[in-house]
Amino acid sequence: MKRTVFLAGTVAALIVPHIANAASLHTRLAAIDRDLPGTLGVECRTLADAPPVFSYNAGMPFPTASTIKVLIMTTAFAQEERHPGALDEYVTTYRAELIGGSPFMEDASDGQRFRVRDLLVPMIQLSDNTASNALIGHFGVAAINATGKAAGMQHTRLARKFLDYTAIVHHQDNVTTPADMAQLLFQIAHGAREEIPTIVSARHCRRMIDIMLGQTDRDGIPAALPPHTQIANKTGEIDGVRNDIAIIEPFGESPYVLAVYTKDVTDYNEAYRAIHRVAALSYGMLKNSAL
Numbered sequence: 276m277k278r279t280v281f282l283a284g285t286v287a288a289l290i291v292p293h294i295a296n297a298a299s300l301h302t303r304l305a306a307i308d309r310d311l312p313g314t315l316g317v318e319c320r321t322l323a324d325a326p327p328v329f330s331y332n333a334g335m336p337f338p339t340a341s342t343i344k345v346l347i348m349t350t351a352f353a354q355e356e357r358h359p360g361a362l363d364e365y366v367t368t369y370r371a372e373l374i375g376g377s378p379f380m381e382d383a384s385d386g387q388r389f390r391v392r393d394l395l396v397p398m399i400q401l402s403d404n405t406a407s408n409a410l411i412g413h414f415g416v417a418a419i420n421a422t423g424k425a426a427g428m429q430h431t432r433l434a435r436k437f438l439d440y441t442a443i444v445h446h447q448d449n450v451t452t453p454a455d456m457a458q459l460l461f462q463i464a465h466g467a468r469e470e471i472p473t474i475v476s477a478r479h480c481r482r483m484i485d486i487m488l489g490q491t492d493r494d495g496i497p498a499a500l501p502p503h504t505q506i507a508n509k510t511g512e513i514d515g516v517r518n519d520i521a522i523i524e525p526f527g528e529s530p531y532v533l534a535v536y537t538k539d540v541t542d543y544n545e546a547y548r549a550i551h552r553v554a555a556l557s558y559g560m561l562k563n564s565a566l
Contacts, residue, residue: 297329303556304331311549313515313540318457319557321531322465328531328560333454336430337536340511341402342456342518343433343449348395348486349459350414350422352479362392366409374438377405399509400489404437411436426462426474428455453534456520460532464522468530484525495519496533499551500558515539517546523558533557 308315308331316332327333354361370385379397383389383405394410397403411419416433423431431451459474466473466480473480487507496519497506508521520534535553540546 300329301331304329304553307549307552308332311537311540311545312542313546314538315549315553316453316534316536316538317553318453318534319531319553319561320457320461321529321561322461322468327454327457328557330454333457334430334452336450336452337518337538338511338513338516339431339433339449339451339456340513340516340518341404341407341437342509342511342520342534342536343431343451344398344402344407345456345463345483345487345509345520346423346426346428346431346433346459347407347410347414347419348399348483349426349463349474350419351391351395351410352475352483353422353425354414354418356475356479363390364413365390366394366413368405368409372405372408374404374408376438377403379403380405380409396486396489399486400491402492402510408436422474423455423459427458431455451536453536456534456536457532460520460522460534464525464530464532467525484522487522488525494547495550496521496523496535496554498547499554504558515541517543517550519550519554521554524562529561531557531561 304317316335316337318327318330318333320327351362365388367386367388368380368383373380378401380403391413394406398406398410419433433449435449462473463480463483466477467484470477484507487509490508492510495510496508500506505524505527506521507525508519511518516538517540518536522530522532524530533554535550537546537549
């Protein structure tokens, strides 16, 4: 469901000047974390061959929520490159498999068949859970995790389908780290910009960015940045968690990637405020000032 949580009037005040001192950056991020009733994790990096611009708890595991759908999408394009025609394979869906958070699939008929490519857009742009589960079932958990390993995501694990309560009870959780997810976005953005194959071909990297640019949930990172800023993002939310990952200005002169994760959150307004503060900090450093 689309939310309208917003902190009116605060965005402009959050844009900050360039901060060169790493200790000062850590202090600012620690303050955001301290104000959050929960735990914050962040990684921000440009497409340069350089360390992250800033990070905080970047190696800590966090629940992925729906952000792992970007990895599922990447797997689909990787499969297409290994087995041409994979995107046009059909997946059969059944009403008995319909779960909450499925605005696209809720009107599907029982036994309806969809091409893989037709499920990717609602999985990302609408975060449709049933479409996501259909793709997990089609490709298999092992193949999706193998794509993550190939991308350098050493601490990311898809362990279950969405809203699989039996698996949840047994603590089979989908987890990642901010550094891992920033690495995946880096490969997608780098491939698209440099027109080179990374985790998939440059053409498919650009297609993934195009899909993410149509994301309908704009309450996280996009809400803190100036209007009309190009942002290819994917949000994620479950109980106690609000996440957002993004490639910011992916087709501009100086793209960068940002992954913001939270967990154990008891106040979702404060979670969005933390995401906004981190996003504004990144934009202030990388867009309002020269590095």
